[in-house]
Amino acid sequence: RRRGIPEAILAEGKTPAEVAALATTALDTTGRALVTRADEATAAAVASAVGGPEGSTADGDASATVDRDDRTGTVVAHAADFEPPSLDATVAVVAAGTADAPVAGEAAVVAREVGATVDRVDDVGVANLDRILDQADRIREADAVVVAAGREGALPTVVAGLVDAPVIALPVSTGYGVGGEGVAALEGALQSCSVLTTVNVDAGFVAGAQAGLIARAVDAARAP
Amino acid sequence: RRRGIPEAILAEGKTPAEVAALATTALDTTGRALVTRADEATAAAVASAVGGPEGSTADGDASATVDRDDRTGTVVAHAADFEPPSLDATVAVVAAGTADAPVAGEAAVVAREVGATVDRVDDVGVANLDRILDQADRIREADAVVVAAGREGALPTVVAGLVDAPVIALPVSTGYGVGGEGVAALEGALQSCSVLTTVNVDAGFVAGAQAGLIARAVDAARAP
Amino acid sequence: RRRGIPEAILAEGKTPAEVAALATTALDTTGRALVTRADEATAAAVASAVGGPEGSTADGDASATVDRDDRTGTVVAHAADFEPPSLDATVAVVAAGTADAPVAGEAAVVAREVGATVDRVDDVGVANLDRILDQADRIREADAVVVAAGREGALPTVVAGLVDAPVIALPVSTGYGVGGEGVAALEGALQSCSVLTTVNVDAGFVAGAQAGLIARAVDAARAP
Amino acid sequence: RRRGIPEAILAEGKTPAEVAALATTALDTTGRALVTRADEATAAAVASAVGGPEGSTADGDASATVDRDDRTGTVVAHAADFEPPSLDATVAVVAAGTADAPVAGEAAVVAREVGATVDRVDDVGVANLDRILDQADRIREADAVVVAAGREGALPTVVAGLVDAPVIALPVSTGYGVGGEGVAALEGALQSCSVLTTVNVDAGFVAGAQAGLIARAVDAARAP
């Protein structure tokens, strides 16, 4: 698909059967399928439709390989003959707390599908600065950085002050009361004193895809 | 006045003459006057009404001593015989950037009037972590900490992760667009991953007064 | 843990098994566990994992003591050898109505865990002023005061006009329609004519912890 | 005019000449004119158009009597032969602070024009409960009560807990930051634990007119 970003099927608001059908079509058409925000039933329906011994594409081809990440709610299927892209570029996906991990996971899956090497850095929220400072050198290795954080969302600002690569804030819908559900985190990204851009609350797919586009540009420049 | 907090006169929306009259009354009644959010004309009107050679209270008493801080917009006047309280307790007033300094200044003036020793720490925004880390030991000396920050307002969360004393966030009305005018900073305080309480945007008076109340409690406990 | 505040496990959005596991780890690591917003199933799972005859920590130690408050949704567990802190300081936790009691209860549990003596004052909403006036002297005994109120949230303003100690408003998510779900109560705290600071809607943990920090400061000053 | 409420001319956004012309027409048509939110220039223009020696209505009649209240921004003119209504009923107009007085004044002027006896009670904000408790008996004399308050707007709730007559909250556009400009006060009225109804922020005209309608109903019932 255009720009190397896999067509994603947002499972929310669709039945397991509908999602499985869409995934099968995607697999037939493009060689892969990416399902996001799938609950367990949907993930199982997709997996059984396209993979495993009895799994097969609508064309009766050999079954696809299937990768489920239930915490993140994603399912990735590759047709037997799909050659995944591989870029000479790295995306760091940084998460503040455990509640931010699933959304960060969605970004990671997408960036990986675009072909980037993904480096996950978890549990480095700013309430304990030592953790993020300890990981700074590692994050500085990446060509693009996604930073997932909910609640007050201070982490993207701190990370963008520590690294040279472009930083993409990924606000997460944690927090209750006023500014909850990720709103404070999104507004914090929009108001950041550091240079960074942002995606909407919980939009792991978009953050991972944009980081992937930067990785593609860098990869192309490295080996033209 | 009750709780040792000076009666404050909010100059906004009043004429210089009105503010001067209110300040004169406060001086006569309580021995001091505190004017906040005064522009230059108002500050001058107050100063000339209550201080200087010709300055005098309505009772014709000896003139008051007057302390103007034009950047912060405060005027403090003490009657000749006013004995300012003096507490055995310290309040740190920390500000992220230069735009946050005036609001921080209002908090500092109030805390000082309550009797606390005030330690100002300026220009320690989180976009450059070294600055705040360099000042951490100094801030740890305080019995209560006010942290003024606008834009994304990440600093109070970071400071509350570094110190043991109670932290009061003071959101500042900087920033434009969505979440601007201090809204993101306030919501960031409400959603903070660290333990802290907050006041409204630009409410330096309230933050300084609450820090002063904590200082009074500590002072009373130290020397009962 | 830092500042004497117990690490709290927010049960919302986690399965009973997950919460029980996290509680067991906390107990092993820090000697205690504090679970908030637990429904009955979760509270039971935690209790049976860490306490009772068969209850034991992962290390096989003697079972912990467990304290459930189902109305408030908290579970506190102390390891057999945990020595709870005890401060020479009091926190008053005041609630306007019966609907405010569970949130106030969360604040009380936390303040108690920090080591403060907690005095609960319930059902003193301002629609009937006699009730709060009758309790004023009792509340004046406290070193810090948490005031929980929903709907129009007038009580924190009234209490802060009656006492000398620092007051922390704790808005509660009662009320429907415009300004409902605690929004009017939070905005009322931010706009209060009395000096007070606030936490977010339903943030009993934060209010109790901040009151606990003030109690610690006072206790340290009393007996240095 | 219908319901005995004078036709009001809202001066905001009109030139002094336009307001003066509208007032002259109202005077000719209905025997009186009520201008609200007039600045000094407008008030002067109206006064000189309809009153004083040279003042006269468009018909060349004897000049009208004019009553300006510059703090409130109202001008009331009665034609020489206008017989003001007089009701056997009282409206109390209560205000929390000095900043609330002008809006309360607008309500008072309107209630008076409807014919009610108006009793003003000022400066009884809830931060100092003694003041409102001292005035409770006096307010209990009224047949309808308007309560003007800005900032956190706690006063209407407290008053409605003290009196038997219907209470109308009149939120005032004081306060800055989140919930400022009267929003917290309006939401507080909507969420009140006491029984009361409300008008929009600064809508003194509406509050006074509704109180006047109640006074008319009571007056009619008293002397049918």
Add this chain to the structure above:
Amino acid sequence: RRRGIPEAILAEGKTPAEVAALATTALDTTGRALVTRADEATAAAVASAVGGPEGSTADGDASATVDRDDRTGTVVAHAADFEPPSLDATVAVVAAGTADAPVAGEAAVVAREVGATVDRVDDVGVANLDRILDQADRIREADAVVVAAGREGALPTVVAGLVDAPVIALPVSTGYGVGGEGVAALEGALQSCSVLTTVNVDAGFVAGAQAGLIARAVDAARAP
């Protein structure tokens, strides 16, 4: 109870058993109980606790009379010896459409309990003006008028242009999208070109109680 308004038990968020217990207490203490927002199970629990052959108060007194209105979600119980107040005054309760009827019903029940004669006028939304014009004379008979309307909420403005008595707008939480859930209706009441006051969205209890207070004032004036 104060002002003749029955103490109401808001059933939302309470179990049937809890509500039944509270209702029994209210009956014992005040001679009546009013439950609002009760679903069928709750209404049944209350009815069986306080009424019918086996129904009895905790004191073992003769069973109370019980009046359930399932569409409105209210249950009213009167002790055998309770003498309901009876006022010489009428409250009209007007509703725009069928979706507004339950909320209007809550207002009607409360006004009736205060003692007013209640006249219900249903299905007179402004999309068909003939209906409301046909009922105008009837509504003009009332001493106070409650007008319930959702969606765009135009009806209270139209009614207040047709009658002399005080009008109370009762916005209803119908409508979806922007301005839905009663928000447009409430804002329409706040912005009305006619004189009226308002309560919050769905606050039938408050609207009915305020209308009842006006009815009480009129009744007292009629027969003092």
Add this chain to the structure above:
Amino acid sequence: RRRGIPEAILAEGKTPAEVAALATTALDTTGRALVTRADEATAAAVASAVGGPEGSTADGDASATVDRDDRTGTVVAHAADFEPPSLDATVAVVAAGTADAPVAGEAAVVAREVGATVDRVDDVGVANLDRILDQADRIREADAVVVAAGREGALPTVVAGLVDAPVIALPVSTGYGVGGEGVAALEGALQSCSVLTTVNVDAGFVAGAQAGLIARAVDAARAP
């Protein structure tokens, strides 16, 4: 220009000279110019640049005819040889109060430029239903109806209940406090119980242009 809608120059935020230059260009290019939201200085600058004896287009052609409406803030200029379109279709432009007239005027000017016959109906707000009922037959003559109303914006709903033609609501930025500045009127249009579509607050140009497009469709159908 496309669809027969004149290219409009929004004067707000531009200097008189800039607007005059843009108008001259429009006149040269398309034969006419339409300036909206012009203050007096701008209107004068445009008029003198393109019309009067010395007025001329940049090409030195005979001067254009100029039509200023200062209350509405529009200027229309037609080149000497411009042949204005003339449609066999009528647009009614209805306004609730005097404050709504300028915005209604903008809609009328645009509809007229598209070629429709425009019928203005003013001062028919719903607080006095007789006025709008008196004009209903006249409005029923139109092929499309624009209804301008601010404050609570009830008029479009009422009109759409009286006529068969498509109704376009035009919310006006009157009203203060919550729901002010046209917000309640816009939300009322979105929630209307009658069938109608809406434009944004004060968007007279869009409402008039859409009504013009309907008039064009009707005209084309009448005489194909």
Add this chain to the structure above:
Amino acid sequence: RRRGIPEAILAEGKTPAEVAALATTALDTTGRALVTRADEATAAAVASAVGGPEGSTADGDASATVDRDDRTGTVVAHAADFEPPSLDATVAVVAAGTADAPVAGEAAVVAREVGATVDRVDDVGVANLDRILDQADRIREADAVVVAAGREGALPTVVAGLVDAPVIALPVSTGYGVGGEGVAALEGALQSCSVLTTVNVDAGFVAGAQAGLIARAVDAARAP
């Protein structure tokens, strides 16, 4: 019914039995029934009440013809002797993505019931411009155009730049986070650089009915 628009029964919030009863009444009274937002159970209840062998109207007439569209959630029933209107006019109903189709479907059903020929154009979102450009000529055939789009809602603006007929935006409640649930799409319609009017989020009924009114006007003009 007035304007040729069928009376619609909004199924949301009603039981299947209630909706079936209302539909039966509508069928008896007006010869047809239109149910919107029906889930499967409700659609089945309606169908079995009014159609099929055993289906019959309350009068025992021959059973009605029933048309269910489960994806859109609509049920249309025509009495055996109902003569559907037929207009010489076309409405195009354009949808951006698959998630927008159900809401577009509601608009299509209503426009069809008013008598217009409806042309559905699906899956032409702006992220791939070729699709909409390919369909432009087809859409230009219509006399009125409804454009359904969620998320960022760019499609109505693009379509209104491509066609001459009046365009009605129909924002759809897709999208999550800030601006989600159709809010960004609605605001985009209100701010559009092209001339168009809008309805509320998901208000397919209103969009279809307004397009139907335009089709009626055009039809009447074509064959008067």
Add this chain to the structure above:
Amino acid sequence: RRRGIPEAILAEGKTPAEVAALATTALDTTGRALVTRADEATAAAVASAVGGPEGSTADGDASATVDRDDRTGTVVAHAADFEPPSLDATVAVVAAGTADAPVAGEAAVVAREVGATVDRVDDVGVANLDRILDQADRIREADAVVVAAGREGALPTVVAGLVDAPVIALPVSTGYGVGGEGVAALEGALQSCSVLTTVNVDAGFVAGAQAGLIARAVDAARAP
């Protein structure tokens, strides 16, 4: 400075003298100064302080070269010996309309200072698709694309559907009424069906700087 992004001085809310002083310091310290949001007086003050014959840095060095862009409100000054960075990478800066050009200009200036070649593409709003389609190939040349658009903000979504490079939306504060001041444009970016990231309304500096960071990454990859 860190990341190659020049330290920017936001002129808003500072006096010309203050800005000139800050610019002089920046020039002395870092070899260049970038002032944004400067009005004419401020731009002149900066220019005369640091450039021209008499212009000189505080150190008395040879005067700096100064580049003013009054429409954009930026001033760039380079010390005589400053060697501007030059990257082998291009940033396209695309603007929808003339009102978007100043904000786009700010982004362009910053990207240029970071060292990128900047290609400006103006006046390609989506109301006329031909314009943007004509420029698509040109925009496809860039390594990163900034797209400035106000009102409904549809352009970034369309551009991201046409190019492979990463796209950064830059919402502009045009538009009035609901969703005005850039809010609809920002929400449209957050909800976009195409992959893109966004900055806050009018944040040209941030968009240009982030595009510059991508250009730096690409440049480094091209010539390591």
